[in-house]
Amino acid sequence: MMERRSKALVLVVDDELAARLITRATLEEGGFDVVEAASAAQALALFEDCHPDVVLLDVMLPDGDGVELCEQLRGLPNGRDVPIAMVTGVNDKESIQRAYQSGATDFITKPISWGTLAHRTRFLLRAHHALRDLALSALRMRLAASVFEASNDAILICDRHNRIISTNPAFTRICGHPAHEVLGQDPALLFADVGTRIQYQTMWETLLADNAWQGEFTCRRRNGDTFPAWFSMSLCRDAEGEPEHYIALFTDISLRKVQEQRIAHLAFHDELTGLPNRRLVADRLAVALAQAKRDASQGAVLFVDIDRFKNINDSLGHACGDQLLEQVALRLQGALRGGDTVGRMGGDEFVLLCPGAGHGAAIAARAQAMLATLAEPYQVMGMRLHVSASMGIACYPDDGDTPEVLVRNADAAMYLAKEQGRNNFQFYAPELNASILSRLKLEMELRRALDAGQFELYYQPKLEMADGRLNGAEVLIRWRNDAGQLVPPNRFIPVAEECGLIGAIGDWVLAETCRQHAAWRAAGLLVPVLAVNVSARQFAQPEFAENMGRMLAELGTAPAAIELELTESMLMADVRRTAATLERLKELGFSIAIDDFGTGFSSLNYLRHFRLDVLKIDQSFVRELLQDRAALAIVQSIIALARALNLQTVAEGVETEAQRALLQEQGCGAMQGYLVARPLPASDFAAWLRAYNKGRPP
Numbered sequence: 001m002m003e004r005r006s007k008a009l010v011l012v013v014d015d016e017l018a019a020r021l022i023t024r025a026t027l028e029e030g031g032f033d034v035v036e037a038a039s040a041a042q043a044l045a046l047f048e049d050c051h052p053d054v055v056l057l058d059v060m061l062p063d064g065d066g067v068e069l070c071e072q073l074r075g076l077p078n079g080r081d082v083p084i085a086m087v088t089g090v091n092d093k094e095s096i097q098r099a100y101q102s103g104a105t106d107f108i109t110k111p112i113s114w115g116t117l118a119h120r121t122r123f124l125l126r127a128h129h130a131l132r133d134l135a136l137s138a139l140r141m142r143l144a145a146s147v148f149e150a151s152n153d154a155i156l157i158c159d160r161h162n163r164i165i166s167t168n169p170a171f172t173r174i175c176g177h178p179a180h181e182v183l184g185q186d187p188a189l190l191f192a193d194v195g196t197r198i199q200y201q202t203m204w205e206t207l208l209a210d211n212a213w214q215g216e217f218t219c220r221r222r223n224g225d226t227f228p229a230w231f232s233m234s235l236c237r238d239a240e241g242e243p244e245h246y247i248a249l250f251t252d253i254s255l256r257k258v259q260e261q262r263i264a265h266l267a268f269h270d271e272l273t274g275l276p277n278r279r280l281v282a283d284r285l286a287v288a289l290a291q292a293k294r295d296a297s298q299g300a301v302l303f304v305d306i307d308r309f310k311n312i313n314d315s316l317g318h319a320c321g322d323q324l325l326e327q328v329a330l331r332l333q334g335a336l337r338g339g340d341t342v343g344r345m346g347g348d349e350f351v352l353l354c355p356g357a358g359h360g361a362a363i364a365a366r367a368q369a370m371l372a373t374l375a376e377p378y379q380v381m382g383m384r385l386h387v388s389a390s391m392g393i394a395c396y397p398d399d400g401d402t403p404e405v406l407v408r409n410a411d412a413a414m415y416l417a418k419e420q421g422r423n424n425f426q427f428y429a430p431e432l433n434a435s436i437l438s439r440l441k442l443e444m445e446l447r448r449a450l451d452a453g454q455f456e457l458y459y460q461p462k463l464e465m466a467d468g469r470l471n472g473a474e475v476l477i478r479w480r481n482d483a484g485q486l487v488p489p490n491r492f493i494p495v496a497e498e499c500g501l502i503g504a505i506g507d508w509v510l511a512e513t514c515r516q517h518a519a520w521r522a523a524g525l526l527v528p529v530l531a532v533n534v535s536a537r538q539f540a541q542p543e544f545a546e547n548m549g550r551m552l553a554e555l556g557t558a559p560a561a562i563e564l565e566l567t568e569s570m571l572m573a574d575v576r577r578t579a580a581t582l583e584r585l586k587e588l589g590f591s592i593a594i595d596d597f598g599t600g601f602s603s604l605n606y607l608r609h610f611r612l613d614v615l616k617i618d619q620s621f622v623r624e625l626l627q628d629r630a631a632l633a634i635v636q637s638i639i640a641l642a643r644a645l646n647l648q649t650v651a652e653g654v655e656t657e658a659q660r661a662l663l664q665e666q667g668c669g670a671m672q673g674y675l676v677a678r679p680l681p682a683s684d685f686a687a688w689l690r691a692y693n694k695g696r697p698p
């Protein structure tokens, strides 16, 4: 970068010393700095060194022609823009002609008028600067014009009297008006409705106060259509500060508005059916509750759930399920009365909100009619589907005074309707207390869990006390519920037993255990005997032993690979049958353990007649072992009993080294518990096994 000079620098090129001296003196006197060159070569070198602001160049040079030098200077990177004046003889027309052709800016004739030389040079410089500024502003104008022309936003310029003086192509594209139609007009012709008048006035006030305004107007196109537009207005003032031009930039925001509306709609509506969603239902319910409070009226919330919807989804596909839901939504909408709302809560659940629904009998009649409508056959993807629904009803204000409580209670009543055999409605009753409801709900979820593959198996190793050999592993079920939480078996096995699901769950556990066993074996792992828990209801099946044998044969697993854990109470229910079943199981090759031994009421006498292999000492005794002498005494007698009956003993829930040492001292055969390992998911158990088999129990 060149430093800014305080004086302009003139390069004087002349071979005559006297001429150079006078020129220098004259120019310095006139306020210039001067550098001199006596030849073309010197001039070129100096030019590149000093970057002069003006060059005065004599046509005749000893080592060449001044015109050629001019051409050479113009070819240099910083030589294109420097004013060059050729000094020629007064009649040397040919030189003047050549000088202009070579790019000279001006010429000065000899004899030089010394009195005006400095002025002439200054003028040359000023003219040159003016030309440069002009070129620059022309460039800016061209850029501005192309922005104006190419802009996607409409641009409208008005004069100080607010008459349109210019529009761009985007204006015509957006509004449909050719420029000539609107020139001289008031831009108010664009604004569509009367409602915008106040806004129009506010816009003017702001524009005049702040010189700028932004906002939305509804505009009208030439064909009469209206559209929302976003405006950015600015006001340009003249030197006196008076308004000179108004500039409006605007763009059609119809699309953006549609998208905004769609987003707003989606926030409160279900995308599939277009019905209000959970949030909007809660909102409407809050309004209805407030209204009911004011006029002491009663209303109802009906919770509707399609029966066995999951089967339809799974067997016929989601597209089919979606179409069914759309039709259900239509039927529910058809059943509405003025002021009612129907919303979709998600999945196959709908809620009807009926303010002022009246007394119980009236609601019941409506519910019945609705169920009948929903049970009419559906035509979905060329199929005729028969579907029913279950409905729970909560009335307000009696059954709740907040949207959450009412919906929850209607939902609970719906579970009762499912429990009552589906395709019916039930009213919420306070007797449906929390524990019954949560049990009903658990049962429903449990039914779904099996189909949804939400069960997982964990494996907990058992070790021999004496030498730490691997004695086996217990298979323990876990349920990963909809919320992704692991539910322990004590929470759901009793419910599964009561509702009869335990059979299917037990079959799944056995099949999954066998599948995993085979997979581990195929992967080269040494798998110990896997102990599977059997529930009372499974064991009570008439053909339990035969069924187990058949299932294992089908699954391709040898019964010797499986131990069955039964509880004392199961065995004692029907002693004769138990003896026969155990006999058959042993014949088939299973080994048998009694789980939680010591907690039931075994008749020790009968125990003798049962074919058993293992007594598992319940973890409650192990826990108390070190503190409670009675617990120690029970453990001692279980071990003695086992020894007398020739059974192995496995202590459950061994957590500490002290417990282990005492149990070993008492002669307990094996142990299971956190001291060895916690129950592990299949992959972790495989890793544990690998490490164990390498002789490094982790």
Ligand SMILES: Nc1nc2c(ncn2[C@@H]2O[C@@H]3COP(=O)(O)O[C@H]4[C@@H](O)[C@H](n5cnc6c(=O)[nH]c(N)nc65)O[C@@H]4COP(=O)(O)O[C@H]3[C@H]2O)c(=O)[nH]1
Pocket (backbone or CB within 6 Å): 460, 475, 476, 477, 488, 489, 490, 493, 506, 509, 533, 534, 535, 565, 595, 596, 619, 652, 653, 654, 655, 672, 673, 674, 675, 679
């Ligand atoms: N505090 C403590 N606990 C320990 C320790 N070591 C193991 N446990 C836990 O003790 C329970 C032992 O299983 P269980 O007596 O057969 O008792 C089992 C069994 O009766 C039943 N169960 C588990 N899986 C199945 C299954 O597949 N079918 C059936 N029918 N019942 C199952 O659920 C019961 C509970 O199982 P889990 O919750 O897995 O609880 C397991 C296990 O996680 C320890 O050192 N300290």
